[in-house]
Amino acid sequence: MFSYRRLLLSCKHAANQAANFLRGSGPSRRIQSFNYSKSTRQGGHGRTDLNPQLPIGTQTSYRSRARYAAPALVFGFAGFVAFLHYNDERRAVPKGQPSSNSGCGCGSNTTVKGPIIGGPFTLLSTQNTIVTEQDFCGKWVLLYFGYSFSPDVGPDQLKMMSKAVDKLESSDNQKILPVFVTLDPLRDTPSHLHAYLKEFDSRILGLTGSASAMRQMAQEYRVYFKKVQEDGDDYLVDTSHNMYLLNPKMEVVRCFGVEYNPDELSQEVLKEVTSVSQ
Structure with a gap:
């Protein structure tokens, strides 16, 4: 009789533990149950083996969580990296559909439909006058970034700019302002830059x-x-x-790479200028 009551109480206690685990209302969800069973080994002398085990439902739940935890972490990290890459592309590439990725970073044949490249600036001209972006409003500007001590590419780009601007002005009656922005202000002082650019074209404005x-x-x-x-x-x-073409609203509309020659550059600039006037 005593054994029967003890067995009954043990069953009720186990049932209460299982219910508390399912409801999550117990002090801890990590509840262990104990399986009491008579030893069947020889020489057991009626002793009972105490085998603590997690409930089957708990083991399945833990295994299920472990099964989905790793893929979730992998996909979450991949999504985070993709988000950063997408934002970086939005900051670095102008709006519009590029037809080529050659040349400079934004694509040599990219048509920009609302620039995100560019911004306000306050620089010093070769005449020691303050120049801001407002001074270029209402003009088409061919803007080149370089430095006067460049041994080969810089001079070639300035020659190309000069010939293209000259062709646009003499043959197509289109006035384009060529601007050279130095990336070496330590050596490219206003006086030095003035003497340097004069060797190529006096129309080029140095900043x-x-x-x-x-x-x-x-x-x-x-x-x-x-x-x-x-x-x-x-x-x-x-x-x-980088060499950019800016419209009269100071918006970057084209980016040209070093692969252009003067005739190709002038033709591409003329396309942009005439497309706006039509």
């Missing part, structure tokens, strides 16, 4: 300024540059050599 002002404008126009091969005061500047 320089403090190191912080040049760095800010380069960031706004997504231009990469970095000092390399330094040997005292002699060094080179690694840069993306």
